[in-house]
Amino acid sequence: MTLMSYRQALHDALRSEMLRDENVLLMGEEIGVFEGSYKITAGLLAEFGEKRVRDTPIAEEGFTGAAIGAAMLGLRPVVEIMTINFSLLALDQIVNHAAKIYGMFGGQAKVPMVIRTPGGGGQQLGATHSQNIELYYAFVPGLKVVAPSTPADAKALLIASIRDDDPVLFLENLALYNTKGEVPNHDTPAVIGKAAVTREGHHLSLIGYSRMAHVAKKVADQLADSDGLDIEVIDLRSLRPLDRETVVESVKKTHAAVIVEDDWLTYGIGAEVAASISDGAFDYLDAPVRRVAMAEVPMPYSKSLESAALPSENDVIQAIYQTLEAIGHRRTKAGPHD
Amino acid sequence: MSDVKRNTRKSPTRTTAAAKADAAKRAERLLDFYREMLFIRRFEERAARGYTQALIGGYCHLNLGEEASVVGLISALRPTDYLFTNYREHGYAIARGIDPRRIMAELYGRVDGVSKGWGGSMHMFDLTHRLLGGYGIVGGQVPLATGAALAIDYRGGGDVVMCTMGDGTTNIGAFHESLNIAGLWNLPIVYVIVNNRLGMGTTVEKSSAEPELYKRGAAYRIESARVDGLDPLAVAEAAAHAIEVARAGRPYLLEVVSERLRGHSVVDPAKYRTAEEVASLKDHDPVHALAARLVAEGVSDDVTLAILDQEIMANIEEISAFAEASAFPDVDTLFDYTYATPVPNDSRRLPGQPLFATGAER
């Protein structure tokens, strides 16, 4: 184990996969000479050269599509799209091509490629640069969408994504790049499609992914210390496939759920998780499933407005208490439950 | 073509003999082209009929009028070269040597189809013959083909990629982004614009500010040329040059001026075409033109060509019988091709099934 940042973990995963497999190459805007907008690829051009670390023109559709085509011939391109906002310019290639090629041709061509891209708000980047639109991709069969919240998962899931034979959208987060955690020194890939219970508990299930899984864990630890609450935290890690089983099993145990997400509430990832809980654990619920999500506005620039729009630790704590209070009411009426 | 040049340098007697041999070779080549073009013509006509018989569903775009372009282009490729094309691709699949029974079976949506019934008319794929897809999204194949050329270059191989598209496709961003990338990275790719003068019903003049489409290569320092797409030999020659350039490591843009004899797709009556235009179409029919040429040049005669046609028609009937006899894909295979690498929690739920089996029981 080594203590390192999420950024370093991503860098190390890229580097070790490039050393392991000649077919792995990196493509994206400003990833070489400029060393990446968020410096994930720092030093890799110097080490691997222009053939394997390709600065592309500003042409998201063109270079993402080219990566897909290269993958069809067996290369394993890892594309960096500067932020997920710009992935919209490559939407056709990702949704109509990467996600379709394997099925549409009856399984004759695989697309082993990764699109790394950060979401995130809170950097005062305004409406066009602060979105969390991973849902657009999580909606599409044929794509895999992973969203690690810890440095260890960042490394293990990136390795898994590169070795996977399907197109993977790998969601990073601007606010996570500098967070630190223990990371195994070995290169064992994670299993895509599995959520992780990052804290066991029995009072309530707190469910999130990416930055909000990080926030959830922090809040749960804090409430354990301050109020003796025992909250179970689930990091979804994979948005497609979605590990409904782990979520539902947790809710069957805790009887209550709060879902926290950085995307917009209406039709968001949390809506799908809530619906899954309704399908799989309806009889076990003691309170309505709550969602804490971003305010439904184009993200404003000014700090006061931006902070108000983004879900905070306090918002999460409030939702937890309101949910527990609802259970408390029912408890006094119907007697002890758990 | 290079044979011709070499032979001109030989002694006079050998020149006459060689010229004769060349003429014979050329005649044979023209006949081969004709056979293939007529086959595509009859195949497409049968597909149109299959569509009206409801044996074929979805969209169905035909190569009628483009036969000379198709066979000329494909003749210049090596079997190991790659082809990416659009939704108007039955002829390309045939010319690449894919079993036409499997092409028809794909149209019929059957298991023996080239894409196992998953693709249909617009999405034919066959790795063995290096047809890397017909694509239904206008321009979608262009970045992909560019990436395939990148993969070839990355591995230092000698193959090239040919990427065909329509005239309308040159107005889409993906076209420009791709040519720029290929120009920058010296990729071994030939972009081919099959200019049939129409998008669906919109003319080139109405949709392209530079209607001489091959000139668009200049913006990316890509060598380009325009060729008569009704003459298979001219197309083959131009394609051979383009491929030579690509094999040497530079992209190329070839515009093939062709013709669309019918509607955009089978169901389009093409009412937007003027009466004169429609009347002129019979003078722009590459199959008829080549037949006339073969007869005029004494390469063949009407009777021989009529017999050839009958043989092809009989063959096409067998092909559609094969397609019709082929089974529909088993519903059990519905979830077989979502992911190449199996993944836990992949949903395999039919529309009416509950997410959690226990939920239904309670």
Ligand SMILES: Cc1ncc(C[n+]2csc(CCOP(=O)(O)OP(=O)(O)O)c2C)c(N)n1
């Ligand atoms: C992105 C996209 N926009 C629109 C369409 C609908 N469409 C299908 S074919 C076509 C015309 C294309 O014209 P051209 O590139 O000249 O090819 P042609 O059909 O003439 O071979 C259009 C608009 C589509 N399939 N994809």
Ligand SMILES: [Mg+2]
């Ligand atoms: Mg056209």
